Every structure is written in C-alpha cells, then in structure tokens.
Amino acid sequence: MADLTYQTKVLVIGAGLAGITTSLELIEKGHQVLLLDAGLEENWGGQAKEAFGGMLFSNTPEQKRNGIADSNELFWQDWQTAAAFKPEDRWAKRWAKAYVEYNSSQVYDWLKKRGISFFPVVQWVERGKYGDGNSVPRYHLAWGCGQGLVKALLQRLNEHPNYRALTTVFSHQVIGFSFTQGRVTGCFGNSTNGSFSVQAEHTVICSGGINGNLDKVRQHWDPIYGPPPKNLLSGAHPSANGALHDQVEQLGGEVRNLNYMWNYAAGVAHPKPAYPNQGLSLIPPRSALWLDCYGRRLGPEPLITGYDTHDLCKQIGHLPQQYTWQVMNKRIADKELAISGSDTNPNFRDKKLLKVIWQALKGNSAQTLELMNQCVDVVSGQNLGELAAKMQELQPQVPIDLEGMTRDIASYDAMLKGPKALHNDDQIRRLNEIRQWRGDRLRTCKLQPIVDAKHLPLIALRLRLISRKSMGGLLTDLQGRVLNSQERPLIGLYAAGEAAGFGGGGIAGIRSLEGTFLSNCIFNGRRVAQAINAG
Structure with a gap:
C-alpha cells in the first residue's frame, strides 16, 4: 500500500505551461484538480519558463499595425508545406487545421485577457529558403519572455476565486498508471516522503517530451540528420525523459513520430x-x-x-x-x-x-x-x-x-x-x-x-x-484523449503539450513554422479541459 494517497476528479501530471493552462481552465469551470510534478516547486513552468517566448499567430493587431496581410488560407497553405504530413498523420493534421482556424481566439485573445502582451514588431522566422515557410511574419514575442508568460498565468492561478479547488504536489515522480475496469483511474509513483498513489476520474499527461534524454534522442534519431551525434548538446532538462511515453505504450496507447524533433544547429556548451x-x-x-x-x-x-x-x-x-x-x-x-531564452535576455524578460x-x-x-x-x-x-x-x-x-x-x-x-x-x-x-x-x-x-x-x-x-523539443508524442484526438493503435481512446487518459507532440502526435509534421510550441501547449490544454468539462 502507498505511503501517500490522493483522490481528485482530475489529475494533471506536469507543471509546465500545458499543465498550468489545463489546471487554470479546469478550476475556472469549478473542477477539483491535483497538479503533480516530479520537480521542485521553484521549477514551475518547466521549459516554457526558460524559453524566449515566441508564438506563431495570424490575423493579429500586431500584424495589422506592421502592415502584414495574412489569412487563414495562407497560414494553412504554409503549415502544410512545412509539415509534409504523411497519410497516417490525420489527427496531427486535424490539430494543425484547428490551430490555424482558432489560434487567434483560443490562444492570442485568451492570453491578452490574462495580462500577456506582445512586442509590437512581429518577427519573420522560418520563411523558408525558397518561400516554402512563413509567407509573412507571424512570430510574436511575449513581452517578458517565457518567464513572464508563466508568471502571469501562475498569478491568475493563485489569485483565482476557485484556487482552493487546486492541490499542487511536487517532488512526486510518476512511474505507472492505474487501470481499472477498462479505464485509467490515476497513477502511482515515488516521492521524497515515500510511495504514493492517486485516484482520479480523469488523468492528463503534460510531462513534456524526450529531448532531455540524449540516449532516447539518439535511439529515435532520424537518419535524415545523419548518424546520431556523439557530441550532441542538451537544450532540455533531463526530466524530459520520455518515461511516461513508455508507460502509456504498455497500456496500449500509441506513440508516434518520435523521430520528429526540433533541434537547433547552433549550440555551444x-x-x-x-x-x-x-x-x-x-x-x-x-x-x-x-x-x-x-x-x-x-x-x-x-x-x-x-x-x-x-x-x-x-x-x-x-x-x-x-x-x-x-x-x-x-x-x-x-x-x-x-x-x-528568458534568462539570457534580461532586458526583454x-x-x-x-x-x-x-x-x-x-x-x-x-x-x-x-x-x-x-x-x-x-x-x-x-x-x-x-x-x-x-x-x-x-x-x-x-x-x-x-x-x-x-x-x-x-x-x-x-x-x-x-x-x-x-x-x-x-x-x-x-x-x-x-x-x-x-x-x-x-x-x-x-x-x-x-x-x-x-x-x-x-x-x-x-x-x-x-537537442531541444519533441515534435512527436502520444497520439491524441481533438479532445486530447490518448488513442491506441486502432485510434480508439484510452478512457480516462488525456495528453497535452509536448507529451502529445503538441497535438495528435505531431501537429507540426516534420518541420515547424517556429513558435508552434508554447502556443499549442495552451491550445492543447484548453481543449482537454473543455472536453473534460463537457463530460
């Protein structure tokens, strides 16, 4: 029997941006939430807290003030060109299409209402060597970097009228999931105070990707990038180790496209x-x-x-x-x-x-x-x-x-x-x-x-x-439910953010337009919370 036991309606595993967003959205709807993380409390926000804070948006006031004419049709055309989706990527493609249609209302507007603003000049990144990337500038920098973004959402979480519906526990490492009568019913693991277990009606995995585990990165290294580098640097915390991907696979869940990664060419020690x-x-x-x-x-x-x-x-x-x-x-x-990064850009941060x-x-x-x-x-x-x-x-x-x-x-x-x-x-x-x-x-x-x-x-x-970000991950439908190889949901189990390849096991396909990561942690998290609320 576990030394510690918890019971909640919704268990959220991972206190990064996806986990914070999911939890905030759920307590706004009055749900009881347990937010659990393997790290220390001061590491709230995970990789998002360290990020520079760029997000990909279309049809924004910043674009209009910069004289940029954009449209959903152009955005979708650019996304598909960059992604090069395979026929089996139908859920990833559906997530991408949904993001293109709703990024402004579901992410940009949502952030603005919570006090996050954006630098007035829109940046033009990933424009493609031959016009096969972003046709127009879409890269919006959150004023205050990723750290400011995380702080603003945490403040909303802590000051929310329903904050008592949220319980947070840190230094709790999940090592497996409970499966009862055909559905996932929580998790179990180890903490600094002994073993623990959680009973939950709904479990949401927001634990990140695999790119902090260089052995796993090399295991899934795509030959398109040459042989796995011996001199590879790590740009993700070791806690992003893919351990829960393995546990979900043991339950029959589908993990896809782990060879799709967003690494960078210019790393130094x-x-x-x-x-x-x-x-x-x-x-x-x-x-x-x-x-x-x-x-x-x-x-x-x-x-x-x-x-x-x-x-x-x-x-x-x-x-x-x-x-x-x-x-x-x-x-x-x-x-x-x-x-x-946030800390290397203190004036912007x-x-x-x-x-x-x-x-x-x-x-x-x-x-x-x-x-x-x-x-x-x-x-x-x-x-x-x-x-x-x-x-x-x-x-x-x-x-x-x-x-x-x-x-x-x-x-x-x-x-x-x-x-x-x-x-x-x-x-x-x-x-x-x-x-x-x-x-x-x-x-x-x-x-x-x-x-x-x-x-x-x-x-x-x-x-x-x-090594930086995983673009593949747990296969999810548009409600964020984790699917098996037959694309049927594992009842009670959801995933959001990098753990889900930012949606559908690989929302960006093989090549991101950049800025699709933080924004889709929010988009995924909100979608999952809305699905749970709809019951």
Missing part, C-alpha cells in the same frame, strides 16, 4: 551547466561566415539562420565531425549574436523597453565579452592566423586549413567592398533581403566585412547540434 551536456542555443549571426570543421566556407549555398532550421540541422548532421565554425568580428557579434531599443541600436557587447571569457566553444584573435591557432587548440585532432580559410574570407570581404552591381554571392543577396523587413533591419549589420581593423577581435564559435 553552457558556461555554468546545471546538468550533463547542457548547452545554450544561439541565434547565430547572419553576417558571419559559416565554416566546416576544417575552417572552409560551407557552400556553394551558404548557411544562414532564419530560413529553415530543419535544413540547417540536416546539412550539419551530414558534415565531417558534425560540428561547424562561425567566424565574425566583434561588431557582428555585438549586433547580431543572441542566446535564446524584465520589460525594459528603452534598454531593448538601445541594445538593438548599439549591440550587446557585454554578452559577447561574457561568451568570450566563459564559454569553451568561443575563441578570439587579433588576426586570422591567431584565430586559427585558437581554433586548432580547441579541436587539435581536426586540422584547420588556415590558407583555405584566409582565401575564403578574403574573397567574401573583397566582394562586399566592391561595386554593389557586382555582388554575386547568395549570402549577400540574403542579407539584403533580410534587411528589407523592419524586424530584422536593426538586428542585421549593413554588409559588414569579416576582417575589419576597426572591429577587432575576430571571433570563432564552435557550433554543435543541440
């Missing part, structure tokens, strides 16, 4: 890691030159961020050694280099608008210096010879081709300095295109050469693939 192999996900400068492990420029088509993250990961995963270099000068780093504007105008020299001084993957030098020597010291078994690197950089710089009419380089064409959008103009240098005596030192980043 975290200077102060909280867990093994922890990395930082960089937003790499577009004006830098992206080089292979030997220091030679990648091409003939250059690698540039902001167009197709999926393709960047594919290319780098097939390169020798599965890591790359980016070479730039300090001006480029100060102006364009960024680190994704703390809603200091004037400082955000000033940083956009003047750059972030403090961040550059911090990376140079503290990150093992960042080296610098006063000339290319010194820089190459530092690169070689960092990776002594892989020879840096200084002569070839010097030639590649000199050729690029010479073209930048030459007549504009003779600019015949895809990276230069992309940079000119990027600067046409106001959201990118302030954040992108105006055709800055790499070797420039006025902007030393030269800086090289050693970039590795970094």
